[in-house]
Amino acid sequence: MNLTIMRLALQALVGQRRGLVILTLPVLLVALAGVLRALTGEPVSANAVVVEVGIALVVPLVALLAANGVLGPEIDDGSVVYLLSTPVSRYAVAASKFVVAAGVAAVAAVTGLLGATLAGGLSGRWVVVSVVVGAGGAVLYTALFSAIAAATRHGMIAGLVYVTVVESLLGRFLGGFRYVSVRAFAERLGEVAADVDLPVADLSTTYAVIASLVLLGVGVGGAGWRLARFQLRGDE
Structure with a gap:
């Protein structure tokens, strides 16, 4: 990884309007949980708020915005050519950008889920779910969306x-x-x-761990491979 690329990627991500959108999504999730609890006077439905809104929508969307924010604009305007002209491994470029995007997405996702859990009055088990699923899901989604962003100019649409x-x-x-x-x-x-019931049926833990590791490797490696081909072909 390259610290300079990571710093520039972080500045590009949090210093633009995209960064505000990433922050807005978790805030809206926390507000939703707080409002529902205030209106009903009871703990919110964990399945409806945390799972169906937080995990199903907020986590992948913040990952999508982060992944496309650190790579998509450079692909769109062609400035990635200048980055690739530096004597830095294409895989190092992809890995550096992935780490920044995954870090930002994980912080936003965990903050949103954890805030919704606390504002909604849910049990301590859901605090664990918020941290594990928020961080893990954000990192995995970012790996997938990073590869997609490197592969096509329409990474945002494909991710949606x-x-x-x-x-x-x-x-x-x-x-x-x-x-x-x-x-x-x-x-x-x-x-x-967290020892809670989530809608994953009989998916084994071993399979989930192995599949997650494969996704990380394929996602980051695929993005690096695409960047190498991007320079060689000069098609963008």
């Missing part, structure tokens, strides 16, 4: 399709889809860590 169509719809109607679902991997890890 994955979140709203592939995971939300196919994951709901096709039980076997859990074996290739980022959300299912993260939820299984959270289920084991």
